[in-house]
Amino acid sequence: MNDIDRRKFLKMAGLGALFGLTGLSMFEVVTKKHIEAAVEKYKILPNTLTAQRWAIVIDLKKLDEKIINDCIRVCHSIHNVPQIAMQKEEIKWIWKETFEHAFYEMEYPYMPEQMKNLPVLVLCNHCDNPACVRVCPTKATFKRKDGIVMMDMHRCIGCRYCMAACPFGARSFNWRDPRPFIKEENSEYPTRMKGVVEKCTLCCERLEIGKPPACVEVSNGAIMYGDLADPNSEIRKILATNYAIRRKPELGTNPCVYYLI
């Protein structure tokens, strides 16, 4: 009898504590006001540049050393990409490759030297069918509705499966704390921590406030961007009137960075 009483008492006390401690706050947390505030937070800003399928067109004829270096420098400095001298731990979002390496399958023995060494800017291809997104075990890398392949550096567990999957070598890993390697930190953009993967985000933070991607802005017209799904967009017109190539289209990832040659 005594035993049952004690059990009853414990039950009541437990339930009471549960409601007393959490019950009230549980009902208080989600009110109409909160929902409205949350929706407001995720509303598209009035200046935001939107598209159904963002894409980049790079005109190799217009690229020169200065433009290339400007693109790399600006992109890396505004995104707090560390400058690590050691090749093994290098982090890069956009960088220079020669034509014979960026498009090695097109190389042939008697190719003009000038063509072989033609500088090419390479970056994440923001594929329409991205292998990196397919393999990520935590959805830390994902494709947005506008086609941008994004990274959630707070969710990434650093398994580097995406790096093995990406056929373009577009991804870098923070092999150690990157912060000491950032010369001048841009306080408007987050820095990363060790152990996560990063890459080009097509400047989604700039598109959000109505600015074009940084590389486009400093490229002096050599790099264009726009909506691939819109037949009247500037890049669609360029692609309709010029012959363009893409890196490794045969792999079916459908890269969205086009090169005019």
Place this chain on the structure above:
Amino acid sequence: MLEYALKGSKRYWTWVCFLLVLIGIGFIAYLNQFQVGLGITGMSRDVSWGFYIGQFTFLVGVAASAVTVVLPYYFHNWKKYGRIAVIGEFLAIPAVLMCMLFIFVDLGQPMRVMNVLLHPTPNSVMFFDMVVLSGYLILNLLCGWVVLGSERKSAPPPTWIKPFLYIAICWAPSIHIVTAFLYQGLPGRHYWLTAIMAAKFLSSAFASGPALLVLLCMIIRKFTKFDPGKEAIQSLAKTSAYFLIATILFYVFEVFTAFYSSIPGHMAPITYLFSGLEGFTKLVPVMKVCVVLVAIGTIILVTPPLRKWEVTLAIGALATFLGMWLEKGLSLVVGGFIPNPFERVFEYWPTLQEALIALGVWSLGFFILTILYKIATTVKEKAVFDKYGQKQIIE
């Protein structure tokens, strides 16, 4: 039954302490990696997986190979394996645990490992790998423990365990097939992008696993009174021989496809591994040793007198195990990354710290294996006859 692990000879405790020291060294090295980051390893932007993932891949095979003992015994009532079924199951447990640990030490953000469960992503093969590995671990723990427990009471295993035994057998290949899918579904990695990968994974697993079991059975017979049985050891050796030949054939198929088609991307990693690419030859000696070991293993295991004589058999089993380990534990992973997506070669070699961490994980595996085998052999030593009335202890 755990109490059996607490009573042992001086030799037993020396071995346990030795392993504990190695685990400690590995742990200290890991603490440094945890602090500094994976930069302490030899991995790079271009070879972004290395020794850890190689060990993981190899050990999944070792874990799956328990099926080579359990299947003949439970499906075909192959009596010779009656005594060692539990030896196979108990090998799978530390093997799976080591797999999990190797994945863990390879993570850049290990504290976030639970994100895999928090955000389950069925389109990722890694998610499935986690599911099948955890399932396999639980199944082997359950089956091994229950069967051994009833053996201790000299009673037949309870009937409710039967479905689990059968599920565990069917489950075993899945862990290695899924691990192969981790590699073979990636575009642009020519060395891995081949349908034979899963088949080769299974065959090399069923060559290296039984080879290890041969060695473990010999060690058990030497250091305990329990006799796994000469015929059982011979059967294991034969299993290993057949699958070793299959593995060699599968590799030759791959080489044929690459070189007869003459597709440069397909040939490049194989060329790199066996003769070097653009003057980079770090893995060539590894592959040479691998070929020699596999050749020794094959000759010994397929030649009846050499297989039957246990001195040569031990050498053959060791050569097979090490040969498969070099292939799967190192060259398979590195070969996939060379050349890189720009047709450039950046090589990889594990650092000392990386090797110490790996050694720590292996030691932890062997520590658990020692504990489990101590329990199993103590139970077996107490029962003079096996369930078929054969004497199973050596006086």
